[in-house]
C-alpha cells in the first residue's frame with residue numbers, strides 16, 4: 684500500500700527534483716578548456732620527462748636501468764657508455780613508448796638520483812598526436828623543457 688501511494692504521489696520523482704534544486708544555486712564547476720586550464724594536482728602524473736642539473740645542464744641520469752626494469756610493460760629502453768677515466772656513464776639513448784603507458788609512476792619512483800630525480804612524471808598532459816610512431820619518444824624529446832603542445836582552439 685505504501686509503495687502504491689509513493690507511486691501515486693510521485694515521491695521518488697519529487698525527491699530527485701528537490702536534490703537537483705539544492706545544487707542549482709551553486710556556480711557551475713566548468714573550465715573553458717583550452718582557454719582556461721585547470722591547475723594540476725600536486726602529485727599529478729603526466730608525461731615522463733628526463734631532468735638535467737638546473738644550473739649546469741649536466742646529465743642527472745646515471746644509466747642504472749632501474750626505471751626500465753621497474754616498468755611492468757617494458758616501455759623504456761636506454762643505454763649509455765663510459766668514457767675512459769670517467770666515473771659516470773653518458774646516456775646515449777632513452778626510448779619511451781608512450782602509447783602503452785598507464786602512468787603508474789613505478790619507473791619514476793624507482794629512479795634513485797638525489798636531490799634531483801632524473802626521471803619525473805611532469806605536468807604535461809596534452810599528448811595527442813596523429814601517428815603511433817610519434818608516441819615513441821626519443822632522448823631529446825624526453826628532456827624537461829621541450830616545448831609542450833598547448834591547444835588553443
Ligand code: SF4
Pocket residue numbers: 753754755756757758759783784785786787788789790791
Ligand atoms: S609510468 Fe608505469 S607504465 Fe608508464 S613507463 Fe613508467 S612504469 Fe611503465
Ligand code: SF4
Pocket residue numbers: 743744745746747748749750751761793794795796801802
Ligand atoms: S632510474 Fe633514473 S637514473 Fe636510472 S636509468 Fe632510469 S632515469 Fe636514469
